[in-house]
Amino acid sequence: MQDFNVWLFDGFETLDAFGPVEMAGALDEEYLPKCYSFFGGIVKSAQHMRVDTLPHTAMDTAGILLIPGGLGTRPLLRDSAYISALSQIAKKAPYVLTVCTGSALLAATGLMDGKRATSNKLVFDWVSTLGGGVTWVRRARWVKDGKFYTSSGVSAGMDMTLGFLYDRHGKEAAEAVARYTEYIWNSDSGNDPFADHI
């Protein structure tokens, strides 16, 4: 099994993290979800969930990296030691998945320069001022560019994770997870019903 590393911080959006965890964790014996934060210990989501985490220094960087978004991303964008630690880990990860404003954190590392990405539609105009070298895609449920998968807001993370499973394990595996979780999968990464709400 490969680690599925979830990068948490205070004020993360609950479903940004746990939607993808459900989808990856539901694929038989492939991924082992583990939660990390900068210092480890209890981290509190924007919806008051208290989640126990390991310190980021304990992470096996051969695992997949998932970065959720949420209001908690804002202060972190200005914390250079934090962004530097995230950068080291994201550089080593074989795949990096972001949900919502998690792509803002990833863009701050500079690793997305010259790459295509998307983000939450309600704050798209703000996000798209960040990471000068990123090509921000407005209409997309999720975007894949090399090893980077970035998704739109909150629930889009589940569609993206199923897309990731599809790319890596095939259609049958992704559809088996959607069936197990009784999830009505929007499997078309270009189908973004929320792009018009900007």
Added chain:
Amino acid sequence: MQDFNVWLFDGFETLDAFGPVEMAGALDEEYLPKCYSFFGGIVKSAQHMRVDTLPHTAMDTAGILLIPGGLGTRPLLRDSAYISALSQIAKKAPYVLTVCTGSALLAATGLMDGKRATSNKLVFDWVSTLGGGVTWVRRARWVKDGKFYTSSGVSAGMDMTLGFLYDRHGKEAAEAVARYTEYIWNSDSGNDPFADHI
């Protein structure tokens, strides 16, 4: 704000709990999600998430009660002290929401006797042998009967919670949450694409 009490146990299905938490928590200033377990402390989901909980004796029973499902429900069904504690709390709660096999736990309390309910479609035949007095509805994304909302598997909990918000706070409130979470809401409780997978 009203407490939104999440009843957790080892082996709960991650999204069963956190999908509804996201939806209820995203409605401005209405619900305060709080996690409980029988003894309190760290509880581990089926997908290895470690969540900090309060003991059930500390719960404000005037809050909404959410019962997720998951493989962890199986041993609990045979634990009469556990079911008795859940029964006391579910009796007092103004609304009880269950996801997946959470309805099996609720049925074990006897409170659903004479009422309609649904559950996960993959294990529907098993669940429907439980709670002799319950009318199990096979084709339903979710079922409302009085103060009880029961949903199908995993992702159906999000559709149900939005349905609950619709019933209690109106269409505009439910749609605002779906938009904020970029969730493609299946708002028809009778539209159950997974009923045929049984």
